Amino acid sequence: MSSISSNLSASLASAVSAKAEKLTTPEEALRRLGLRGAASAAWDDIVRLDAGGIERVARAVDDERVALQDAYDGGGNTFTALTHIDELLSEADALAAANGRSGAGRRTRRDNQAKIQTLLEEIRTTAAEVTSASGEPLLDGNGVLVAGKSSKKTASLKLDRVALDALGRIVVNGRTLSLADVARRKPLDTSTGERSDVANARRALESAKETVAALKTKIQTFQNQELRPRLGDAATAMEGIFTSTSLNGSEEAMKMARELRTMMLQSATLATAIAADGWDRERTIGLLT
DSSP states (O other): OOOOOTTHHHHTGGGOOOOOSSOOOHHHHHHHHTBOGGGGSOHHHHTTOOHHHHHHHHHHHHHHHHHHHHHHHHHHHHHHHHHHHHHHHHHHHHHHHHHHSTTOOHHHHHHHHHHHHHHHHHHHHHHHTOBOTTSOBSSSSOOEEESOSSBSSOOEEEOOOOSTTTSSOEEETTEEEOGGGGSTTSTTOGGGOOHHHHHHHHHHHHHHHHHHHHHHHHHHHHIIIIIHHHHHHHHHHHHHHHHHOOOOSSHHHHHHHHHHHHHHHHHHHHHHHTTOTTOOHHHHHHHHO
16 A cells, blocks of 8 residues: 655645534535546445445545645645745845845855755755656646546646745845855855845845745645545545445355455545544554454
8 A cells, every 4th residue: 555655744734623523424525526437426326336336436446546646745845845945035135134144254254155955955956856756747837636536527736946046035135046046156156245135135035935935835725635535535435335235145246346445445544544524543553443
């Protein structure tokens, strides 16, 4: 079973909601998922399907769960990378502030500027290394988190481009500058001894931090409002398929029953890990016994 990002729960720690008073039924969950094909049938018809029909419905729900989990992991990994970038920006700002203090010698300023450039390079590589489950870059300006793949109405989040020339954009004397201009021999080089250069460099760094914080908020909101509920519905629908359908005793049916149990437990474990409404450790343990 593929696992969610180790940093996933941390990115949503502040957003876990109270347990729902009324558990969603499998019928409601499947209807909310709004899947196409076999999984779009009425619940009463689904529970009467033969092994082949049940397999088609179950695989449609599980495919949706995998797509949702990929998006959730992508969001969690991006959130973690952005948190690191924010820390690097804070370090760079502290060095810039040191270069702006009276009494900072030329050698000290140059050493601090060299450290700033190292931090900027780490920001660049950190952003470039964030990819989707399929290996596509997520922070190059084309990255998108999609809430599933088979729904009739799928929500998505376009991720902003995170790069040195895209972050920290400010206007100085009619020129638009960015984080890339905080580098050595660039307009916002903090080693020059000019307080205005330091002040503007710190403005760019603060602007970059604001952009990063805003993108983190967008990701959390998307996870909370779009991905978490759908992952909970996928788990509930799969639980219902496993517990409500009846298969005959043929070898094919028994094989399908084992696969259904595996898919159901994968969905339940994930829903519990992200604290989807109605899902907790006790409910998942109950499915194992």
